[in-house]
Amino acid sequence: MVNPIPTSVKRLWEKWNIRTIILFSLTMQAFLILASPLRKRTGNKFVMFLIWSGYLLADWAANFGVGHISSNQGNGNGKNNYLLAFWAPFLLLHLGGPDTITAFALEDNELWLRHLLGLIAQVCATLYVFIQTVPGNNIWIPTVLLFLAGITKYAERTRALYLASLSSFRESMLTEPDPGPNYAKLMEEYSSKKDARLPTIIHMTAEPRKEFKLSNSVKKNDKEMDQIEVVDHAYQYYKIFKGLIVDIILSFLERNQSRELFSKLSAEDALRIIEVELNFLYEALYTKVIVVHSKWGHLFRFLSFGSTAAGLGVFISVDKDGFESVDVILTYILLGGAIALDAIAMFMVFFSDWTVIGLDAKSKKSNSIWIRPLRKFLEWKNPKWSKVVPSKSSSDDGSSQGGLLSLLKRCFCCLCKSKKVEKINPLKDYMVLSTPWLFRRWSQSVSASNLVTYCLHNLPKPIHEVDNIYQVHLWFRKALQLSGRGWDKIIEKLGAKDFLDEINHVTHRKLNLKLWRYIFNEMESKLSDAEDEEILSHICSARGEYVLKERVWEGDVSKLIPYVTDDEVTYDESLLLWHIATELCYNSQSVEESLKPNDDREFSKILSEYMIYLLVFQPTMMSAVAGIGQIRYRDTCAEAKKFFTRMELGPGDEKKACSSIMNVNTEVKPVTVKGDRSKSVLFDACILAKQLNEISEEKWKIMSAVWVEMLCYAASHCRPETHAQQVSKGGELITFVWLLMAHFGLVDQFQINEGHARAKLIVGK
Structure with missing residues (x-):
C-alpha cells in the first residue's frame, strides 16, 4: 500500500509542528495589532477578509499549539519538555489577543461567556503541561511569570467582550434607581399637621440642573476648534448618545444641551466631533480600550509587561545546557515578540483619544514635553x-x-x-x-x-x-x-x-x-x-x-x-x-x-x-x-x-x-x-x-x-446596532447623518422630562 505522505515529510512535521505553529501564532498577533485598526479606515473587502482570516487563525493557532504541547509532553528529552512547558504560556498570552481587536463583529461580544470557559480550559491545560515538568524544571520561574502575563491578557479580553455586549452596554447606561421623595413619611407629617389645625402646604422646591460646562464655552465663530476641545466634547456626548445603540430613551434636557452646542458649531467642527465620537464607540465595542484605560487596567498592564520583561531577564541567566539551540533562539523570539507587542500596545494607549480624557484641565492647557507629542498626534488625526x-x-x-x-x-x-x-x-x-x-x-468616502x-x-x-x-x-x-x-x-x-x-x-x-x-x-x-x-x-x-x-x-x-x-x-x-x-x-x-x-x-x-x-x-x-x-x-x-x-x-x-x-x-x-x-x-x-x-x-x-x-x-x-456594526467597516455617511440628527434633536428618542424639584412641607404660623 502506497503511503500518500512520505515518511520524511512526516518526520519533518513531527519535529517542527509545534515550532511552526507557535511562530505562526506570534505572526498573527503582530499582524492583528498593526492591521486591525485599518478596518475602521477602509471598507475594502480584501482588507476585511485578511483581518477576518487573521482573527480566526490567531485563536485556532493558539488553541492548536496548546493541544500539541500537551500531547507531546513526555516525548523526547526532559530538558526539551521544560521549553515546551515554557512555550505554553506564550500561547495563553496570544489567546488574550492584541489591544486593537477583541471582536471582529458585534455578535462576537455576545460570546464572552464562551471565552470565559475557554480561559478556564486553557489555564487548566497550561497548568497540566507545567505540572508534568515539576520537579527538575530549571526555568519554572520565567514559566510562572509568563503564565501570570497570559492569564492577565486573556482575562482582559474576556472582560472587554463582556463590557461590550449589548446587555452590559445597556446596563452601563442606566442610572441608580431613584425612589423619589418619601411619600408615605411626608403624608404622615402632612396629616398630623392638618389634624393639629395648622396651616400646611406642600411646596415644590426646584433643584439645580446638571448642565454641561462645555456647552457654554463654545461661541459661534470662524475659528477652528482646538483638537483637545473636540475630543472633550466628543467624549461627553459619546457617554450620552451611546445609549441610542441600545434603545435608551434620552431626556429633553440632554437634547436641548446638545442642540445648543451644535447650533453654535460650523459644519466642519460638527463633523470633527462626530468623527471622534464614533471612534470612541468603535473602540468601546471592538477593542480592549475600556478595560485598559482604567486604574485596574493600568495596574494589570504594568503587571503583564513587568512579568514578561522579568521572564526574559530570568531566562537569560538560567543554564541552557541540554536545550537545542534552535529552541533557545525560538524562545528569545517569543520573549522579544511579546515585549515588542506590549511596547506597541502602550504606544497606542498613550497616543489615544482616551488618554486626553484622562488628563486634568491644567495638563490639557499646558504645553509640556509630555503633552506636546499627544497634541501633535491629534493634529495629524484632525x-x-x-x-x-x-x-x-x-x-x-x-x-x-x-x-x-x-x-x-x-x-x-x-x-x-x-x-x-x-x-x-x-x-x-x-x-x-x-x-x-x-x-x-473612518474611510472618509461616499460610495455610489x-x-x-x-x-x-x-x-x-x-x-x-x-x-x-x-x-x-x-x-x-x-x-x-x-x-x-x-x-x-x-x-x-x-x-x-x-x-x-x-x-x-x-x-x-x-x-x-x-x-x-x-x-x-x-x-x-x-x-x-x-x-x-x-x-x-x-x-x-x-x-x-x-x-x-x-x-x-x-x-x-x-x-x-x-x-x-x-x-x-x-x-x-x-x-x-x-x-x-x-x-x-x-x-x-x-x-x-x-x-x-x-x-x-x-x-x-x-x-x-x-x-x-x-x-x-x-x-x-x-x-x-x-x-x-x-x-x-x-x-x-x-x-x-x-x-x-x-x-x-x-x-x-x-x-x-x-x-x-x-x-x-x-x-x-x-x-x-x-x-x-x-x-x-x-x-x-x-x-x-x-x-x-x-x-x-x-x-x-x-x-x-x-x-x-x-x-x-x-x-x-x-436599526442603531447596524450603525454600530458599520463603524468597524470603514463607516458610512448615513451613520454620521444619524448622529448629527440626534445632536440636533431630530429623532424620536427624546421623550423623558427629568424632574428637577423636591417636595417640601411648609407649616404656616
Missing part, C-alpha cells in the same frame, strides 16, 4: 480638506478602471484601491476630505451605485470598446465560450455575484465639503420648527414631503408630492423613482447646462447614487425601511436591460440610454398597461423626470432637498 480640480479628460460616465491592473490593485493593495473617476463638473473645483490614510478615523450604468454594463459589447474592470468578465466568458447568461449562472452558483457586482459597479468618492455643509444646513434650518413636538414628529417621518409642502417654491410641486408620501408609494419605491429620475434629468441636460456650475445638481447626483448603493449593497442598513426594495430593484433592472437591448445600447451609452427612455410616450401610466405583477418603476420614474423638467428653474434645488430628507429618513429608521 480631518484635512484639500482642493480637487477634476481633469477635463475624465470619463463622462465615471467608470474608468484601468482594466486588469486596476483589479489587481483593488485586490492586493488597499492603499492603492481603485477609485472610479468622480462625476463632477470638470469646470468646478471643490474641497474633499484628504486626511493621511494612517491617521483617519448607478442603476442605468449597472444595466448597461451587463449587456454585450465588443471588448475593445470597454475600458473598465468589466473587461475581465468578458475575457473569462470568451475563454470559456459562455454566454452572458451562462456566466451569470456560474457566478451565482459560486455565491460571488454580490461580491463581484460591488467590485465592478460601486464607485467611491471622497466626502465633499460643500455636500456636508449642505446636509448640515438643511438640518439646522429645521431646528426652529422642531421646537413643536408635533412638527418634530412630522419632520422625523418625512421623506421628501416636508420640504415640498413647507417651503415656498417658484414652480408647482404638487405633482411631485405623490412620489414621496406613504399613502402613494413605499420608501424603497420612492427611492428608486427619484434615483432614476435624477439620472434621467442629469444625462438629458444640454451641453451648456452641464458645463454651468450647479452644486444642487451634483448633490442630487451623489446622494442619489449613494442611496441606491445602500439599498442594493448594504441591505442590513435599509432593512427597516426597504420593504421589497431588492425585488423592485431587480425587476427594474430586468426591464431596463430588455429596453436597452432592443435599443442596441451597451457600456458607455448612458446619455443615449437616458435620452431613449425620456423619448418613450408615457401618456398612459405603466401600471395600466403592465398590471402590478412586475414591480419595475422604470417608466414611472420617466414620468417623474418629465414633471421635474417642467420645473426648470428650481428642479435641482428641489431634488437635492428631497434627497437630503430621504437620507435623513433612512438614517433615523436604520
Whole structure:
C-alpha cells in the first residue's frame, strides 16, 4: 500500500509542528495589532477578509499549539519538555489577543461567556503541561511569570467582550434607581399637621440642573476648534448618545444641551466631533480600550509587561545546557515578540483619544514635553480638506478602471484601491476630505451605485470598446465560450455575484465639503420648527414631503408630492423613482447646462447614487425601511436591460440610454398597461423626470432637498446596532447623518422630562 505522505515529510512535521505553529501564532498577533485598526479606515473587502482570516487563525493557532504541547509532553528529552512547558504560556498570552481587536463583529461580544470557559480550559491545560515538568524544571520561574502575563491578557479580553455586549452596554447606561421623595413619611407629617389645625402646604422646591460646562464655552465663530476641545466634547456626548445603540430613551434636557452646542458649531467642527465620537464607540465595542484605560487596567498592564520583561531577564541567566539551540533562539523570539507587542500596545494607549480624557484641565492647557507629542498626534488625526480640480479628460460616465491592473490593485493593495473617476463638473473645483490614510478615523468616502450604468454594463459589447474592470468578465466568458447568461449562472452558483457586482459597479468618492455643509444646513434650518413636538414628529417621518409642502417654491410641486408620501408609494419605491429620475434629468441636460456650475445638481447626483448603493449593497442598513426594495430593484433592472437591448445600447451609452427612455410616450401610466405583477418603476420614474423638467428653474434645488430628507429618513429608521456594526467597516455617511440628527434633536428618542424639584412641607404660623 502506497503511503500518500512520505515518511520524511512526516518526520519533518513531527519535529517542527509545534515550532511552526507557535511562530505562526506570534505572526498573527503582530499582524492583528498593526492591521486591525485599518478596518475602521477602509471598507475594502480584501482588507476585511485578511483581518477576518487573521482573527480566526490567531485563536485556532493558539488553541492548536496548546493541544500539541500537551500531547507531546513526555516525548523526547526532559530538558526539551521544560521549553515546551515554557512555550505554553506564550500561547495563553496570544489567546488574550492584541489591544486593537477583541471582536471582529458585534455578535462576537455576545460570546464572552464562551471565552470565559475557554480561559478556564486553557489555564487548566497550561497548568497540566507545567505540572508534568515539576520537579527538575530549571526555568519554572520565567514559566510562572509568563503564565501570570497570559492569564492577565486573556482575562482582559474576556472582560472587554463582556463590557461590550449589548446587555452590559445597556446596563452601563442606566442610572441608580431613584425612589423619589418619601411619600408615605411626608403624608404622615402632612396629616398630623392638618389634624393639629395648622396651616400646611406642600411646596415644590426646584433643584439645580446638571448642565454641561462645555456647552457654554463654545461661541459661534470662524475659528477652528482646538483638537483637545473636540475630543472633550466628543467624549461627553459619546457617554450620552451611546445609549441610542441600545434603545435608551434620552431626556429633553440632554437634547436641548446638545442642540445648543451644535447650533453654535460650523459644519466642519460638527463633523470633527462626530468623527471622534464614533471612534470612541468603535473602540468601546471592538477593542480592549475600556478595560485598559482604567486604574485596574493600568495596574494589570504594568503587571503583564513587568512579568514578561522579568521572564526574559530570568531566562537569560538560567543554564541552557541540554536545550537545542534552535529552541533557545525560538524562545528569545517569543520573549522579544511579546515585549515588542506590549511596547506597541502602550504606544497606542498613550497616543489615544482616551488618554486626553484622562488628563486634568491644567495638563490639557499646558504645553509640556509630555503633552506636546499627544497634541501633535491629534493634529495629524484632525480631518484635512484639500482642493480637487477634476481633469477635463475624465470619463463622462465615471467608470474608468484601468482594466486588469486596476483589479489587481483593488485586490492586493488597499492603499492603492481603485477609485472610479468622480462625476463632477470638470469646470468646478471643490474641497474633499484628504486626511493621511494612517491617521483617519473612518474611510472618509461616499460610495455610489448607478442603476442605468449597472444595466448597461451587463449587456454585450465588443471588448475593445470597454475600458473598465468589466473587461475581465468578458475575457473569462470568451475563454470559456459562455454566454452572458451562462456566466451569470456560474457566478451565482459560486455565491460571488454580490461580491463581484460591488467590485465592478460601486464607485467611491471622497466626502465633499460643500455636500456636508449642505446636509448640515438643511438640518439646522429645521431646528426652529422642531421646537413643536408635533412638527418634530412630522419632520422625523418625512421623506421628501416636508420640504415640498413647507417651503415656498417658484414652480408647482404638487405633482411631485405623490412620489414621496406613504399613502402613494413605499420608501424603497420612492427611492428608486427619484434615483432614476435624477439620472434621467442629469444625462438629458444640454451641453451648456452641464458645463454651468450647479452644486444642487451634483448633490442630487451623489446622494442619489449613494442611496441606491445602500439599498442594493448594504441591505442590513435599509432593512427597516426597504420593504421589497431588492425585488423592485431587480425587476427594474430586468426591464431596463430588455429596453436597452432592443435599443442596441451597451457600456458607455448612458446619455443615449437616458435620452431613449425620456423619448418613450408615457401618456398612459405603466401600471395600466403592465398590471402590478412586475414591480419595475422604470417608466414611472420617466414620468417623474418629465414633471421635474417642467420645473426648470428650481428642479435641482428641489431634488437635492428631497434627497437630503430621504437620507435623513433612512438614517433615523436604520436599526442603531447596524450603525454600530458599520463603524468597524470603514463607516458610512448615513451613520454620521444619524448622529448629527440626534445632536440636533431630530429623532424620536427624546421623550423623558427629568424632574428637577423636591417636595417640601411648609407649616404656616
